[in-house]
Amino acid sequence: MxxxxxxxxxxxxxxxxxxxxxxxxxxxxxxxxxxxxxxxxxxxxxxxxxxxxxxxxxxxxxxxxxxxxxxxxxxxxxxxxxxxxxxxxxxxxxxxxxxxxxxxxxxxxxxxxxxxxxxxSSSAGLLSIQRKSVPMQDGLSSQQISKLGDGDVGSAIKRVTGVTVQDGKNVFVRGLGNRYSNVQLNGSQLPSTNPNKKEAPMDLFGSGLVSNIIVQKTFTADQSAEFSGGSVQITTREFPEERNFTLSYSTSYNTVSTLENTLTSGGSSTDFLGYDNGKRQLPSVLNSQRVSDQNAGQVANGLHNSWGISSNQSAIPSQSISVNYANQFNEDKMPIGVVSNFSYKYARELEPNKVQRFIQFFNEGSPNFLTDYNQTEGVISADLSGMLNIFVKPSPVTKIGLKSLYSNSTSDTKSIIQGPYQNGVNRLTILNFDRRTVFSNTLEMETYFQNFLSSTLTANVSFNSAKRIRPDRRTTRYNLSGNEYSFAPFGDNNGHFFSNQKDNNYAAKLKYKFEPADFLSVSTGGNVILKDRRFTARRISYRDQVAPFIDEATATQSPDVLFNDEQVENGTLEMVETTQFGTTQSDWYDGFQSIYAGFISTQWNAIDRLSFEVGGRIENSVQTIEVPLSLDGEYQEVSEVDNTDFLPAVNVTYEVSDRTNLRAAFSRTLARPEFREISNFNFADFFGGQRIYGNPDLERTRITNYDLRFETYPSGGELFALSAFYKQFENPIELFYRLTDANEVFYDNAPEADLFGVEVEGRKNITDRLQVVANASYIFSETDMGSQASNRVANITRPMVGQSPYIINVSSFYTIPKWDMNLSLSYNTFGERIVTVGKNGQQYDEYEEPFHDLGAKIEYPLGRVDLSLEASNLLNQEREYTQGPATTFRYKPGVTLQLGAKLSL
Missing domain, CATH: 2.60.40.1120 (Carboxypeptidase-like, regulatory domain)
Incomplete structure (x- = not known):
């Protein structure tokens, strides 16, 4: 089609x-x-x-x-x-x-x-939609995103009131993390590319693709029940009013990384495109069998045994190119709208001197570190994406569209980690090729029946697929012995790790809206979502456990020499597969989820200036996890979460005047565990690094939401809003340290939690040249673990995990008409938030400290070319995690300067 x-x-x-x-x-x-x-x-x-x-x-x-x-x-x-x-x-x-x-x-x-x-301006238009919307919402127009200079949706969305973004893809709405929010692309929920958590890959989507981003903050019955912090709704372009063709190029310089010698190693010839050409693939002999004494030599010969890490290449400035084409054809007959985009980005970077520590316990207020590592990483990233939207209007009241998006993002990382672990000193290396891919297809239709109760029928079907592939992740561990590092032969610390995750999401949605009376409209419909995930992993290790053991001279050889396939073939090294199968612990699992939902919602204006939206939603969700008992064995179910819930939603708006509203809302929503969280898979990034365990006994979280909001729109493009909200959580899912001496965490339910917050937002045109946009949120939350948890956690009462006590965004825009130049300045920060709940003996929870991000952008048109210069992290802040008086993670990302040019034809 x-x-x-x-x-x-x-x-x-x-x-x-x-x-x-x-x-x-x-x-x-x-x-x-x-x-x-x-x-x-x-x-x-x-x-x-x-x-x-x-x-x-x-x-x-x-x-x-x-x-x-x-x-x-x-x-x-x-x-x-x-x-x-x-x-x-x-x-x-x-x-x-x-x-x-x-x-x-x-x-x-x-x-x-x-x-x-x-x-x-489209910014003013979006405010108009916001003013008249049924739910409470905030948003960004494509015009505002362009002014701020944000290159992707993950960077842009943090400008919305009450929203922060961690690592470009972890969305926090009103201080609540990914599990309490959902991200939709053109009405369909995005699948996760992270096997450990619900993570929307918004950093994959260039900001030039979007028409607007709306964050809906109060629940309505037509939305998914997994909604508490908010719903992030990304809409891509449809029918352009005129032909548009742009070619964009940008390059960036980072004060910490660029032109410094970075870490590199041998890869495949297609890595620069973001794809491995098969060099890192699992040897074919292991497709149907495990490593054994009989096939170890064949396996070793088939593996990608390049282990060396060099530092003789410079971190070059990043390169990015993007092509956009949009047009509308056949306007006088059957309009056809085409919107397309292709983009590619390549970067080679250095990330030096990261502090990585794990506190085993506190002794009279002083931390005892189990690990105290320094990590340096070389990162080569390649991002390639394309979008094609085609819309047709067979009649003025009918629209049919097909929206397709493909995005592939790869991070090829080389790490050297050094420092003490317990009583020894380690030197660890990691070579990790991590590929994330999203493919999204949505077919949608909307039609209007003017002569039948002014009714509208909308429907869409979608298929979304997400992959995350780690082909041949290679790790080594050497211990300091005297003045030299030598091979540490035990455990899984020297070897290969392969993982493959594929998610398929199938969805269908139908909504019918009609107006039986002038003051009443009714919406009803339903949707079906089917999710299917397969996760597989293989672990292969090199060990020296059979006499005669490796001599000291051989043990100090570089990994390229030590792990050569000849060492396995002649019996010097033993190759062992440690892949786990079974119901206790498994490196493979299949996840299935079905969601069947129906809703009805009524909106009525029986009283002048007072409108009500009252609705209800019923959702049945069944999640199951199955694991194999062997490589070729049958699967057995280890976890099932089956619930049916009724979810009411009430939104009330009183128009004080044509420009001022008072709003109130009440709803009940859910947060369900992710597949990974109810599986029994565990994984650690490196020896001494954090190992994450699943929990098949997790329960869903039930949330009750209350909201109040005052908003006024003084003139076009201006806004002042004050909001207050309260949320009560039953069984919130959080990340806890396990009661062991190792750096191990697991998912579990806390008994209950409460959250209170206020938000204030303003947009003001100071002059016809100067506009200021500012918003701030103050949020208080408390989780009560109960007295029975006193021997398990550091603090019985504490803030919720991931909850920032405050969020601040300030942006200003200034135009110099004489030169047609646009200037912008932006600032974003958040308060400290818990990343991991401390265990008994640690005394403190682990917090991410505030990060103050100051950015600026200059735009100058030169004929058909728009030039831009932008800077981020102008304050040269560092990212830091702390646990009590000690730092557990610290890294200084440096200041980044980006020069761009956009040619319009």
């Missing part, structure tokens, strides 16, 4: 040019001023003529082939006051945008005359 539509679009585009290039057009959207909904079927015409258009399913209109000049536009529709807009200036070759609001008819008012304001 996509290929045929694109062929039609290309043929249409190939027609000979006409004098239409000398004409102009008026485009825009018509909105109901009372409800904020788009008006379908409104008549928009050039005053005094028969030339005009009717608004379509999205409330959009276009009057084409206009001679440049000044016009008046008349807008009319039954039950609305007619509106006449004067002073609409039309230029050749580019559209004039006029967005229009219609007032419902009232006695004594028949017509409104205004002077047009062309090219209303």
């Amino acid at each position: 996509a290929a045929s539509l694109l062929a039609v679009a290309i043929n249409v585009n190939a027609q000979p040019a006409s004098d239409n290039s000398k004409k102009g057009k008026i485009v825009g959207t018509v909105i109901d001023a009372a409800t904020g909904q788009t008006v379908i079927g409104a008549n928009v015409s050039i005053t005094g003529t028969t030339k005009g258009s009717a608004t379509d399913l999205d409330g959009k209109f276009a009057i084409r082939n206009l001679t440049p000049g000044t016009y008046s536009v008349t807008v009319s529709y039954i039950s609305y006051n007619k509106k006449n807009i004067t002073g609409v200036e039309v230029s050749a070759g580019s559209p004039t945008t006029v967005n229009i609001t219609l007032q419902p008819k009232t006695v004594g008012m028949d017509e409104v005359v205004v002077t047009a304001t062309a090219d209303q």
